[in-house]
Amino acid sequence: MAQSGWYPDPAGTPNRYRYWDGTRWSAETADDPRTPPPGMASGPRTARRNSRWPLLAGALALVLVVVVIAVLVLRGGGPAALTDPNPPAPSISGWNDSSPLPTASPSPTPPPTSPSGDPQGQTACAAGDPYQTETHPSDGRIHGGSLSIVQPGGDWERDDDYARQMTWAYDVAGADEWVEPEWLAMVAVGDVHAADGFHNPQQAADGIMQCIASSAYYQYFVGRTTLFSRAFTRDGRSGWAIRAQIRVDNPEVHASGDVVEVIVLDAGVTGQLSYFAGFVPIGDQARLKLLDTTIAGLRVG
Known part of the structure; x- marks a missing residue:
């Protein structure tokens, strides 16, 4: 934090x-x-000392601050601001969890206005339970929520702990690969709940992207550019996908930031939406291809 x-x-x-x-x-x-x-x-x-992926202590500190800030008046009641299923689209803001991002050409967002990328007026991310797990098939795939992905090969390792630093989610699982000593690429799947303010795929995808961009994952944040925000369908289930560049100016890493894609699907479970999140360094064509391959293999179930 x-x-x-x-x-x-x-x-x-x-x-x-x-x-x-x-x-x-x-x-x-x-x-x-x-x-x-x-x-x-x-x-x-x-x-x-900051890094892209803080250890467990940093994650716990993030949860504490989120919980404290969520109750302040300036938050407008915390996750409740995510409840509008048809919010108006902002012109440039990347910091309002209640509003979907523009779907037109990529547009940069302003730099953060707080040390955690969590300025006044931004909705506090919900306090979920990423370690709350469900029973899933033992088929070699990575399962979280109602989704599953193929375990990437090479130097990628199954590592649920880093994925579970997405503290606003549930039933989270993932895999990652070290890019450099202070930077990881990662793919993950899990659930978000309507009770925490995630109500439909488009609004939830935008909310998850906001939570990622404003979390301790991206200290030294300098901006975000939306590459696309569009409808997504998989295995007959409707959803929404957002891909963005999240840029940092971290003196301890060579990476300039990540290409992040968030996909949210309504898998038919009452009160829940399932999501995929993938993170690969900007400009890393090999890992970007792997991200696309992983998304192509995304399944419901």
Whole structure:
């Protein structure tokens, strides 16, 4: 989870910074991010180490902050803001979980306005239970929710723990491959629940993409570009697919970010939607081809 510090003012005021203390924003603003924290004497700031995939402690910290922020008034009641099944489409915002992204040509989103990519006004991601699992066939495929995918070959390993850092979901399973010491490619499947604010495939796909982009997966976030947002059908089940580039400027990695695809299908289970999520580095054509192959092999059941 991101550390406390000065970040661009979430209100959007140019050249102004607001202090994030780990749970909330300060009332004070400053024009220099080197300004001492409000009410504290000046001194050196502690260096922080960030990575694309934080360990379990980082995931637990993320859950704690999400739960705390979800109850604040500025959140509008937490996941309830995801409940509108036909929300209006925004012009450029990539930070409103309640609204689907534009389906026209790719458009960049503005940079984040908080250390976790979670500015004022953005809906807190639901607190699901990714370790809550269902019984699935032992057929060599990776099953989560009502979907399954082929286990990628080569250096890819079955690794549910990293996939289960998608803390807003349930019954999550996945596989990943190290791209470099601080960066992973990953594919995963799981469920999201209507009770948490995910009500139809299009709205849920956008909400999941927002949760991914604003999570601790992508500290040093600098922007997001939607490549497509369109209807998707598999095995007679209707759904929605969104592919985006999520870009970072992380000094500890060579990767400039990921191509992320989220697919949500209504598999006919009351109160639930099933999803696929895939992450491969931007510009990595071999892994992008593997992502497309994995999606081609996606099954309901």
